[in-house]
Amino acid sequence: MFSSKVRRREFMKQAAAGAVAVSVGPYAARGARAAAAERPNILFCIGDDWGWPAAGAYGDKVVKTPTFDRVAREGVLFNNAYCASPSCTPSRGSLLTGRAVHQLEEGGNLWSTLPKKFAVYPDLLEAAGYTVGLQGKGWGPGNFAISGWTRNPAGPSFPSFAEFFKQAPKDKPFCYFCGTTDPHRPYEKGSGVASGMKLEDVAVPAFWPDTPEVRSDICDYYFEIQRFDGLIGGIMQLLEEAGQLDNTLIVITGDNGMPFPRCKANLYGWGTRQPFAVRWPARVKGGRVVDDFIVLTDLAPTFLEAAGLKPLPEMTGRSILPILLGEKQEGRDRVFLERERHANVREGNKGYPMRGIRTKDFLYIRNLQPHLWPAGDPVKWEDVGPFGDCDGGPTKDVILERRDEPEMKKFFQWCFEKRPAEELYDLAKDPFELNNVAERPEYAEVKKQLRAQLDRWMTETADPRAVNPDDDRWDRYPYRPGGGEKAAKPAGQSAEKKKAKKKN
Ligand SMILES: [Ca+2]
Known part of the structure; x- marks a missing residue:
């Protein structure tokens, strides 16, 4: 019986040698060399607090998300994708490790750490020959260094995709984690309306009062979603110009529901249901909408399998590659x-x-x-x-x-x-x-x-x-x-009111 640590070490060794790189799909018979030539780039784009259904592809008439809509149109749009937990740190820890949040020890909390013993997909792909990079918000918020990580578990940081792409070797596939703090609060009040959105066009969910302040707040949230969508659009354009777009597996989603009452930090639909679209023309037929239930924990095993690797046995998530390839997968009628x-x-x-x-x-x-x-x-x-x-x-x-x-x-x-x-x-x-x-x-x-x-x-x-x-x-x-560490303490009379920062 191997401990998970021993299994992981063995896996990393084998992965580095290319020995476990060829277990699925068309790569099965061709050997590691051929697989290395055909393995997809993996571009994962994650909005911070971007919840379903705030995207044009889901029928929202106000927020404009042309990039997400294109990926949905030319790829697969998921109607039932959920985060594992409606909070930044545990949601991101779960999707990086492919493991249920309650298995991550301290990593199950916001503003925590991720114990180093938990393997993350960017490291596994890097060991198998991928060039790995991150921009913006990766795993977190929290302190990864105290657990022995020398870089964010989502990968080494770059200022932009262009900078990353410029230095990435051309003969190796890449795995890039595009994070952002959009549409996390705080917002610039009135930015949505100032950009041309109209209050009367906004749909207000039944659990909030329908007032002009609430409608304007929703527009400000939309404004930041549009900025995130534009960021991904720029990356796709770069890939298109480099002739690498079609063998790039692109996933666009959010880490938890919108930062509004009864949404984020709640298990209700507006706290856990996420926009989710995948595009990979080299292997995935586009123009499909699926109702299968998936959870972001499924991403790590999906990325590994797409790269020809086997998911780790301790991962509780399940690869969605069969769904992407149009196959029926059992147990896709519920999420936890x-x-x-x-x-x-x-x-x-x-x-x-x-x-x-x-x-x-x-x-x-x-x-x-x-x-x-x-x-x-x-x-x-x-x-x-x-x-x-x-x-x-x-x-x-x-x-x-x-x-x-x-x-x-x-x-x-x-x-x-x-x-x-x-x-x-x-x-x-x-x-x-x-x-x-x-x-x-x-x-x-x-x-x-x-x-x-x-x-x-x-x-x-x-x-x-x-x-x-x-x-x-x-x-x-x-x-x-x-x-640092901080216990919960009610505010004293002299406590200064601090300006909220984009941090959770
Ligand atoms: Ca978040």
């Missing part, structure tokens, strides 16, 4: 979702543990400590306002400032109030996931089945909370804003 500590905004450094399962018809959520506040304690903290798991901004302000008005109470309830131990939403009847039917007798059988599936997944993937739902390890891991 989870969350541990996001910001450190509860007494006792507590997070808000949740586990969930989503199918085409239902969303079932288990709130493991329902006595806690889901969006953070209702007190002001040193760096952030009350309910600090929800990023500050005009939409949050409207809901909090007007919470006592009779017609506004429900929005506060949905976005900030405590929640019961179990939630169940009937998605066909309730697309905004507002009517919890977990205690209704007519849903008892459905709830029982979803519960059982969730329990099985937690057990099979060695979730510590399968053994002890009150396991407090994630509350004991340090919170490391800016790399």
Whole structure:
């Protein structure tokens, strides 16, 4: 029995020698040399807090995403892609390692570290001959150095794709992680409208009040999405000019839902459902839209398999290459979702543990400590306002400032109030996931089945909370804003109001 560390070392050695490079697809019989010539470039583009359905390809009439729409049109558009956890650090840790968030130890929290023992796909591809690069936000936020990483787990940093591409050897494929802090807050207030967007064209989800401030806030979010889309457009143009576009596997997505109340840091659809499109004309037939359920954890095994490598046995994610190649894959009718500590905004450094399962018809959520506040304690903290798991901004302000008005109470309830131990939403009847039917007798059988599936997944993937739902390890891991450690402390009278930075 090998430990995962030994297996990994052995794998890296073999990968470096080219011995494990030829297990799938058309490369099977041709040997490592031929595979090296044909292996695709891998371009992974990830928006920060960019959630479904904010893209033209999904029918949004206001935000303009020509690059994403092109990739969707010439490739495969996914309707049911989800992040593993609606928080930057665990979502990115999971997609880099291909492992469930609850297996990543401290890496399951925001502003944490990623233990070095967890292999990441950029390292595995580099060992197999790829040239690796990163721009902008890779793994994080957190402190990777304290775990022994000498560079970001997503790869060595470059100022731009052009700089990376210029120095990359022409006879080797590349693996590039294009991160950005768009559309993470803060936003330049009014930037969306100033760019020509019209407030009256914006669709407001049912869980926020429909006010001009909220509509304008949505436009500011759209404005940053458009900037991200333009960035990828520039990279694609460069590849096209170099004649390398068609053998580049391009994936465009976001790491978690939009930074608005009841979205990011929640297991609801607006917190976990992601835009997701893939283009790779050399092997993948374009013009397809698929409903298969996938999770970003599936990316690491997908990239490895596309490069002719075998995913590591400890990866819980599954390659989506069969789906891309038009094959039917079993078990693509559900995803599992989870969350541990996001910001450190509860007494006792507590997070808000949740586990969930989503199918085409239902969303079932288990709130493991329902006595806690889901969006953070209702007190002001040193760096952030009350309910600090929800990023500050005009939409949050409207809901909090007007919470006592009779017609506004429900929005506060949905976005900030405590929640019961179990939630169940009937998605066909309730697309905004507002009517919890977990205690209704007519849903008892459905709830029982979803519960059982969730329990099985937690057990099979060695979730510590399968053994002890009150396991407090994630509350004991340090919170490391800016790399240092910091305990949760309510703001004192003299605490200065600091300007929020793009950091979580
Ligand atoms: Ca994020």
